[in-house]
Amino acid sequence: MEEIGFLGIGIMGRAMAVNLLRHGFKVTVWNRTLSRCDELVQHGASVGETPAAVIKKCKYTIAMLSDPAAALSVVFDKHGALEHICAGKGYIDMSTVDADTSSQISQAITSKGGSFLEAPVSGSKKPAEDGQLVILAAGDKDLYDQVVPAFDVLGKKSFFLGQIGNGAKMKLVVNMIMGSMMNAFSEGIVLADKSGLDPHTLLDVLDLGAIANPMFKMKGPAMIKNSYPPAFPLKHQQKDMRLALALGDENAVPMPVAAAANEAFKKARSLGLGDHDFSAVFETLSK
Numbered sequence: 377m378e379e380i381g382f383l384g385i386g387i388m389g390r391a392m393a394v395n396l397l398r399h400g401f402k403v404t405v406w407n408r409t410l411s412r413c414d415e416l417v418q419h420g421a422s423v424g425e426t427p428a429a430v431i432k433k434c435k436y437t438i439a440m441l442s443d444p445a446a447a448l449s450v451v452f453d454k455h456g457a458l459e460h461i462c463a464g465k466g467y468i469d470m471s472t473v474d475a476d477t478s479s480q481i482s483q484a485i486t487s488k489g490g491s492f493l494e495a496p497v498s499g500s501k502k503p504a505e506d507g508q509l510v511i512l513a514a515g516d517k518d519l520y521d522q523v524v525p526a527f528d529v530l531g532k533k534s535f536f537l538g539q540i541g542n543g544a545k546m547k548l549v550v551n552m553i554m555g556s557m558m559n560a561f562s563e564g565i566v567l568a569d570k571s572g573l574d575p576h577t578l579l580d581v582l583d584l585g586a587i588a589n590p591m592f593k594m595k596g597p598a599m600i601k602n603s604y605p606p607a608f609p610l611k612h613q614q615k616d617m618r619l620a621l622a623l624g625d626e627n628a629v630p631m632p633v634a635a636a637a638n639e640a641f642k643k644a645r646s647l648g649l650g651d652h653d654f655s656a657v658f659e660t661l662s663k
C-alpha cells in the first residue's frame with residue numbers, strides 16, 4: 377500500500393500507528409500536541425507539521441480523534457485536511473463521532489473530489505496494540521477495498537455497513553450497551569461488598585455464567601482495588617452515551633437504562649475522573 381497518514385496520536389492512534397509501522401507500512405503522523413509524535417519517529421514514522429501537510433504527502437490518511445469537535449476541527453480549520461484533499465486521495469475517520477458529524481466531513485471531502493470512509497472501532501487500548509480491533513466501516517466501498525490491507529493489520533474483523541452514518545451509529549449502539557453494562561457491573565460489585573460478600577468471588581461466579589465477558593474479566597480486579605489506568609477514558613465513554621442518547625431521541629427509542637448510566641458518567645466527570653478509565657464510574661458508588 378501507499379504511504380499512510382495518521383492524524384491523532386492519543387491512546388488509540390499511538391497503538392494503531394505503531395502497529396502499522398511494525399507491519400512495514402510507511403506512516404506520516406501528526407498530532408495537535410506535536411511532541412507526542414516523537415515516540416513514533418523512533419518506530420520509523422515521519423512527521424507532518426499540519427493535517428494539510430500529511431494529506432498532501434499521503435494517498436490515504438487515517439484520523440483517530442477524541443470527539444466530534446476534534447474531528448471537525450482537523451478537517452475544516454486552517455491547515456486542515458480539506459486544504460489538500462483532492463481526487464485520488466482517501467480520508468478515513470476512525471474516531472467515534474455521531475452520524476451527522478461524519479456526514480459533514482464526508483460531504484466536504486467528496487465535494488473536493490476526495491473519497492471518504494468512516495471506520496470507528498470497537499476494542500480498546502490492548503486490542504489496538506494487538507491488532508485485534510473490530511472495524512465498523514461505512515461510506516466509499518472502493519476506498520474500503522483499497523485500505524483493507526491496513527484494516528487487516530489494525531483489526532481482527534472489518535464490517536462494511538453501507539452508507540455514511542451506519543458505522544457511527546453501530547459504534548454508538550455498542551458503546552451505549554457497554555456503558556450501561558459497566559454501571560450494572562459497578563453496582564453489583566458494591567452490592568456484593570456492602571452485603572458482606574467477597575467481590576473477588578463475585579468475579580469468579582460471573583466469569584463462569586451466561587454473562588461472562590472480557591470487559592468484566594479485564595477490569596473487575598483493578599476496580600476492586602480502586603485502580604483505573606486509562607485504556608478507554610471516561611470522558612469519551614460519556615461522550616458516546618450522550619451521542620447514543622441523541623440517536624435514541626431522533627428515533628423515539630426510550631433508553632432509561634442508558635440515560636441513568638449517562639448521569640453516572642457525568643457525575644464521575646464532575647468528580648474529576650474524566651481522564652481515568654471509564655471503569656472509574658465505580659467511584660460514584662463506592663464512596
Ligand SMILES: NC(=O)C1=CN([C@@H]2O[C@H](COP(=O)(O)OP(=O)(O)OC[C@H]3O[C@@H](n4cnc5c(N)ncnc54)[C@H](OP(=O)(O)O)[C@@H]3O)[C@@H](O)[C@H]2O)C=CC1
Binds near residue numbers: 383412442501
Ligand atoms: N481508548 C479506547 O479504548 C477507545 C477509543 N475510541 C475512540 O477513539 C477516539 C480516540 O480515543 P483515544 O485515543 O482513547 O483518546 P485520547 O484522548 O487518548 O486521544 C485523543 C486525540 O485527539 C486529539 N485531539 C483532541 N482534541 C483535538 C482538537 N481539538 N484538535 C486536534 N486534535 C485533537 C488529541 O490530541 P492531543 O494529544 O493534542 O490532546 C489526541 O491525539 C475517540 O473518539 C474514542 O471515543 C474507540 C475505541 C476504543
Ligand SMILES: O=CC(=O)O
Binds near residue numbers: 497499
Ligand atoms: O470504545 C471503546 C471500546 O472499548 O470499544
